[in-house]
Amino acid sequence: MTKKTTSTKKPEVAGYNARQAPINAKLGHDELLGLYRDMVRIRRFEERCLRSYQQGKIGGFLHLYIGQESIAVGCVSVMGKNDHIITAYRDHGHALAVGMGMNEMMAENYGKYTGCSKGKGGSMHYFDPSRNFWGGHGIVGGQIPLGTGLAYALKYKGLKGAALAFMGDGAVNQGAVHESYNLAALWSLPVIFVIENNGYSMGTSQERSSAGPSLAQRAEGYGMNWDIVENGHDVLEVRDKVAAALKLAHEKSLPSVLEIRTYRYRGHSVADPDTTYRDKKEIEEYKSTKDPLMVCQSALLAEKVLTEELIAKIDEAARAEAENSAQFAEASPYPTVEDIKKDVYWEIDNPADRKSEGALFFD
Template structure:
């Protein structure tokens, strides 16, 4: 992490090899395979979600993470016990990476009572505070002040932890994001703002939406550390750079902005036909050379960590897990009409401990 004054593109460190970085050099076969497996699980889950959406089982919006798997998996793999995470609505990858189950996630997408939010949040609003995962947020950039607040609480309580606050490249022009940058830098909060830059804020490319040489470089205006991870498709590079930012947060309580270059294969949401703002060649070119699963798979094959046989087994298991989750969701009950008014007020849900009086609901 360095403070830089000029170019949008940070110079590559000569001879840098993410695999040789200390945090990755120590990884054993099982750990490497686990990283690969988690990425495969995200992709198969997303593909199964798409099918369910097309079958009319999932309502509203469905923002698929396909193409960006290396980021959620890489980031979460370097988090410690007191580190927390919050993201926007493209949240399935992060949820799986922190250890949420496909069943509760798919059931949430189906609007079922067995969903992680009892069918009250939907695809965009997953939560699991027991795994330090604070959503799943629908308004672009709206979660960034919350992530800053998580870091504030960690520092206040004297815990050696940090908050990883994820956003897309479309969020960087929201005022709440800039206000959060200022607060984090001003108060020295242990927060890492992670911009998953997939090049498009919905259907508007970066050059059509964001002024300035790079998104991360805006951190300089706040005297904050920043870095760009050019190879966001490389899970090991993501790990190395995010671990460095975490170290700064843990040891010096300093915030950072990380811009991770990535790409999404599907439209902004499934409702986006993806025909107006980029051509298919661009997508195919990325898939052919930078697909995060393929790139990691190839390097693990070369290292003989994976074999064709183990790759097939991992894939088969992930497909089966996703299929099971769809069956689980299908078989689960919807919430009841009574459930509509539960989980609104803590006091209403805990009547024995209620201190207030009077009417809370008006029908």
């Protein structure tokens, strides 16, 4: 495991057990299974994406979520109907967690018209506003002001909801993130800044990029609540801490910063050979002790929610779903040249309601 910066946060209450936390104690058989199933689906989808990438079916970058599944699944599982979510380019896990389908996601990766963005966004830019999912953003930290704006709009409209604005540990040194912290704290906006700290901003470790005792503690400078989820691989601990932050946002309209410690098994993107900045042993050690799927599986086996048979069944279904999505993507048509100029201007796409005149395109 990478050398972690010492957390200065108050130690956990002795005997803390995420399973006994109120938000988790009431979880029934089906809900627990659902959490596990969603994590498995993410992993199998990502593995299938990797194969497609290696086959040359997917262009550009591919940032896999393998190792971090417990975060998206845990966070989304406690969101309510007025809660919204936005993230960066490692967005497949969040998309599946909010309920987007593998077909539209894989087709997007393939650049096909049946993709969630009609092949115009790609792997880094998934969106589904109907599920309160606002992307999928390519510039590190650039989505954080947008997430703050979602919270602003919720408060403006008097809705009891919050925005979860996700970023990686590399984003915390971007100015736009700090400006967002200030605005959120200044105006008491219901936003939760979730830092998925996987230890590396691309190939640069946290120690080599970020000053200070912890990433979350920077919130103190803005008088904001903060917390650290040490065991980010534990979906139940993620749920507990996010639920607490959501409660603050919903009931007191207070923002917070939540740093969730996690790990990615693959390179920053698939193009990263992953040989320059960390030891393979570090990856193997995490996989063998803290794998989110394995940890959840063991706990649910012990609770007799899962059986070996069910594990195999869930796995098989997830693999088939992912495989089908690749076939769907393969069989789907590409956008046409005519499609290139659609979805640029609302007015062009809605000609009956166009109020402006003149040329909007110049080719």
